[in-house]
Amino acid sequence: MSSSTTPRFRFQIAATDGKARTGTLTMQRGEIRTPAFMPVGTAATVKAMKPEAVRRTGADIILGNTYHLMLRPGAERVAKLGGLHKFMNWKRPILTDSGGYQVMSLSDLSKVTDEGVNFKSHLDGSRHLLTPERSIEVQRLLDSDIIMQFDELVRPDVNAEKQREAMDRSIAWAKRSRAEFDRGGAHAERAAIFGIQQGVLDEKLRKESADALIDIGFDGYAVGGLAVGEGQEAMLGCLDFAPDQLPIGKPRYLMGVGKPDDLVEAVRRGIDMFDCVLPSRSGRTGQAFTLDGPINIRNARFAEDTSPLDASCECPTCSTYSRAYVHHLVRSGEILGAMLMTEHNLSFYQRLMSDMRAAIVDGRFDAFANEFLDRYRRRGA
Template sequence: MPSPAPNCSPCAPPPRRRPERRSADPHAPRFDFTISARDGKARTGEIAMRRGAIRTPAFMPVGTAATVKAMKPADVRSSGADIILGNTYHLMLRPTAERVARLGGLHTFMGWDRPILTDSGGYQVMSLSDLTKRDENGVTFKSHLDGTRHMLSPERSIEIQRLLGSDIVMAFDELVPTTSTREVQAAAMARSMRWAKRSRDAFDGGGDHAANAAIFGIQQGALDERLRAESAGELTAIGFDGYAVGGLAVGEGQEAMFGCLDFAPGQLPEDKPRYLMGVGKPTDIVGAVERGIDMFDCVLPTRSGRTGQAFTRAGPINIRNAKFGEDRGPLDPACACPVCATWERAYLHHLVRSGEMLGAMLMTEHNLYFYQALMADLRSAIADGTLSLFANRFRAEYRGEK
């Protein structure tokens, strides 16, 4: 047996090397949105920020707890993502925003050196928590983790997002179901606008963070065109870097959502990005882009990947189904992702049915590539003036579960 090389221990691990991180460009604009082409209501362009450019229309993978589940940051970037989303509610509870700040901020903490948008925490507070009090000041709630009591106000939400080092901060708002009475919807919208002003004021007082980050306001008003118009007018008067269409994708169905999107984006400033929160399925995204939306986020590609569902151009498939047990084809013959180039459906079927963690990782990676490829195709179609042709063909080919 050959002797080990001099000064080399055969059992010594290689030296640990952290991957190189791209620094924010101090000469890049804080936030600059340009529209390069239009096709009907749809737009394609770019958001320039200190940590990099965001091509629009853009899909943001969701990194709820400082991780895009089952994915390494470099692989998320390789899928085509320019920006990811982090969650204020979850990070404020664990590990806490203060700890993340002490450890260098969210980008350093999770190893993602490009833009991060953080939501305000309002949706999770109102959907996951045992609410004890909601008033003009904010929301007092019990943690879903351990029952401890916390207060989230516009000022506290902005403070948490500042501590995290978010690139795009979301204003704190109040969400009510679209099935609520108009009186309830109007009251929640009005309160959200008061909270938007407080969020803006708190953001502007954020010193260096405010000089390097952006803040988006959130339009509310359920499915009511007049309430949406009033909300848009108040947000515009306050002034934000971008505007979100909030309060949708909460069970109202695609037809009702599209009905709202037929008017809601057009009520917002033309020269600012428009972000549809929590959307969604591929056909939701295509229809929303046709109606003028520029940014999206959703847990669907990652959550579906962990449960064995893959998105393909012919529609979603459940890889758990027995018919895939000896299928030697790729997940999606039209996909160029590393998963489809390397592994067969039969192997993925085996991994998922066996509960192997690699199955969740590979299915998630494919789904993120699928979503980013869809966004790239939408950008190209808008630039070429062929969006309607592309969208109609996509809908014709994309069907139910196979």
């Protein structure tokens, strides 16, 4: 399908099973099958992976980071070099987050006002002002396919006044983000923008946030402000109501989540899209995900284990190399160890997405989820 006949953005739900949904998000740079997991390419790279290898795992879309890319190499430089896709040789869709999470995580270097966030670069100490307008501009310069509104998130242990303040500010920033996106000319005609629901764990705040975002109007909606220390039980409690507050016909994106069992539980509650650094970060630190739970390949018991990381996995790592060899590489600090582990973990995540999509189509998602969770949580090393 040519770009001239491909819609700017279309989300079609093909099947549902309870609250779980599967479908296709169509954009000019390609289709995204949902539920979808987006590998994180913070600085224009999914660490330890070539872009073509990321695609071979089954990824339809990756995530880039506004905060990091605006600091290095610079959004204007990326634009001059032809945009992020050309720069990193990724031809499919890219979603860019707005920088809000980094603002929170680097709070000792930043000051938040209604205008935006004044922060000090963690690289060289230079001062920057990140506003909703600048966040959208940076994402436009990167030529992102899915732009995220600029938002403020706070940790769940802050007081109710600060929770309300952050939610209200995020709504105000959502209006400014939407307006700036609409001023984007040709880019706005081929890209999409998502709003981000905030409100920590408070159902009423979440509903107020969702209603305001719906009034503004976005192509998709994210559940933000989770996976920041509240724990799985609290997160799932929030997901029992938060996705239901968002439009049924729009994609729902749970930001920054998570472990394999988190993904299954979230799909059960109506989430369509995910991103997380966990599979790639864990790959670099020696943790491999398997159907029987995560294993620490550094453990001495794998030193002479000739079996693959996961006997049920057909990824290049599991098809070619033994646990003993990967154990040796990781223990020796060899770069290949990180590469093989990351390739497996990303393949595991994409296979999980594929299996969930198939289970929803077949009307057996609950049975699949219960079987997966029982096996995955039974053991881990």
